[in-house]
Amino acid sequence: VSPRSLILAAVLLHAVAAAPPPARTITWQEAAPAHGRLGAAGITPQSFPAFIDRIARTNARRVREGDLDHLVFYLLQSTTFTKLPPIEPALSARTFAGTGEVPLDVRARVRALLSAVRSGGGDARLSYFRAIVRALLPAGNAAEGALLQEYGRAMKFLYEKEFVAQKSDRRAADIAELYRTRGLSTDTAVEAGFLVREGLAVLHAVAPEFRVRRVLIVGPGLDLAPRTGLIDARPPESYQPWTVIDALLSIGLARSDDLQVVCADINPRVVEHIRRAAAKPPRLTFAPEIQETATVSLTADFRAYVADLGKAIGNPVQPSIARAVTAERLDIVTQRLAARDFDLAIATNILPYFDDMELLLALSNIAAMLAPRGVFLHNEPRPAMEEVSRTVGLTLEQARTAIVANVRGAPPLVDSVFVHRKPGG
Numbered sequence: 001v002s003p004r005s006l007i008l009a010a011v012l013l014h015a016v017a018a019a020p021p022p023a024r025t026i027t028w029q030e031a032a033p034a035h036g037r038l039g040a041a042g043i044t045p046q047s048f049p050a051f052i053d054r055i056a057r058t059n060a061r062r063v064r065e066g067d068l069d070h071l072v073f074y075l076l077q078s079t080t081f082t083k084l085p086p087i088e089p090a091l092s093a094r095t096f097a098g099t100g101e102v103p104l105d106v107r108a109r110v111r112a113l114l115s116a117v118r119s120g121g122g123d124a125r126l127s128y129f130r131a132i133v134r135a136l137l138p139a140g141n142a143a144e145g146a147l148l149q150e151y152g153r154a155m156k157f158l159y160e161k162e163f164v165a166q167k168s169d170r171r172a173a174d175i176a177e178l179y180r181t182r183g184l185s186t187d188t189a190v191e192a193g194f195l196v197r198e199g200l201a202v203l204h205a206v207a208p209e210f211r212v213r214r215v216l217i218v219g220p221g222l223d224l225a226p227r228t229g230l231i232d233a234r235p236p237e238s239y240q241p242w243t244v245i246d247a248l249l250s251i252g253l254a255r256s257d258d259l260q261v262v263c264a265d266i267n268p269r270v271v272e273h274i275r276r277a278a279a280k281p282p283r284l285t286f287a288p289e290i291q292e293t294a295t296v297s298l299t300a301d302f303r304a305y306v307a308d309l310g311k312a313i314g315n316p317v318q319p320s321i322a323r324a325v326t327a328e329r330l331d332i333v334t335q336r337l338a339a340r341d342f343d344l345a346i347a348t349n350i351l352p353y354f355d356d357m358e359l360l361l362a363l364s365n366i367a368a369m370l371a372p373r374g375v376f377l378h379n380e381p382r383p384a385m386e387e388v389s390r391t392v393g394l395t396l397e398q399a400r401t402a403i404v405a406n407v408r409g410a411p412p413l414v415d416s417v418f419v420h421r422k423p424g425g
């Protein structure tokens with residue numbers, strides 16, 4: 001064996017040792033907190049692997065549908081790949097529901113998008129959607145028909161949400177129900193960071209000695225194309241890794257030379273985006289998605305939050321801070337990472353996509369990855385959270401609600417934050 005090959009072997013060994021272990025599917029034993037509920041649903045240790053496999057396959061389909069929903073919202077609203085007037089998705093959904101026919105203006109935009117995808121070039125957002133078209137739609141002439149079908153599927157959901165559920169006596173419950181089966185959206189905006197910062201500030205105020213070194217962000221998201229108000233001018237971005245670090249550093253909960261942030265998302269596009277951003281730190285546009293209008297006004301607290309964003313991490317993000325961020329592919333319902341030492345886990349705007357059993361499995365995975373005395377922070381207000389978090393041993397310590405924007409003639413836009421802690425330590 002030559003010294004050279006010995007060195008090579010040592011380098012390879014080091015590389016293997018340094019790579020974090022990938023996500024692993026949970027076993028029956030690991031799902032112990034859920035045994036009671038699983039048993040009540042007729043799931044036994046023997047049928048558990050097939051049950052988990054079914055959820056994993058359903059989630060993979062939901063990732064695909066979520067990407068295609070964004071593609072449809074992009075094709076309707078973007079003003080970069082065509083000069084055709086943008087179409088408001090909810091209005092298009094109503095027209096489609098009324099006639100059962102794909103409107104002509106939509107057909108024209110579908111053709112324009114596919115032609116732009118084929119001709120190459122364009123901005124970063126179009127490049128993302130080119131990758132989605134290539135990965136998820138058939139090649140050649142069949143793409144148009146397939147995309148029109150996806151338009152119909154996306155519009156059906158939107159019509160149910162914006163028109164049917166809005167009129168229901170059980171409005172909130174009906175919308176929540178729709179979320180538990182819909183495609184997994186990657187939508188995100190700086191708004192999500194407002195209450196996270198509030199939760200972290202409260203945590204620091206009540207326990208000044210608590211320090212955060214290892215953070216898990218579950219479902220950080222990527223703002224590909226929201227269902228309304230698409231702004232083409234800024235490139236697709238994942239804000240949460242940066243707003244969380246910014247909050248931790250500015251509050252004094254963490255130190256930049258001693259922080260690791262693991263972003264875990266089921267969508268490979270989100271994971272790849274964050275890995276690229278960690279290697280080449282982005283310049284971020286910290287602009288809220290909610291637009292101020294004659295009837296909508298952002299609160300002073302929220303505006304102050306946005307104005308301060310980026311002060312602790314720099315913009316572009318300082319390379320030393322970006323190096324703290326890694327990304328892993330993970331289905332939080334069916335999998336967990338080997339690490340059990342996270343001081344803080346954050347999951348915002350992801351739990352509504354899970355039914356109560358999936359919620360229990362996801363929380364049991366999060367609880368297992370937390371260190372003793374570790375903190376779990378989320379914004380899911382559904383009543384089931386109380387029992388589920390107790391079942392997995394995460395005690396609710398703090399809850400806050402704040403107004404993001406006031407709306408004349410309608411209830412304000414609010415968000416909440418809940419801070420739980422794992423016992424021990």
Ligand SMILES: C[S@@+](CC[C@H](N)C(=O)[O-])C[C@H]1O[C@@H](n2cnc3c(N)ncnc32)[C@H](O)[C@@H]1O
Pocket residue numbers: 059184185186187188189192218219220221222240264265266267270330331332333347348349350353
């Ligand atoms: C609506 S986005 C929210 C993004 C961000 N947390 C925020 O609050 O703005 C939900 C994110 O969770 C991810 N997600 C959904 N289901 C997941 C699962 N089972 N495991 C891991 N990530 C999931 C989606 O891919 C997406 O990136």
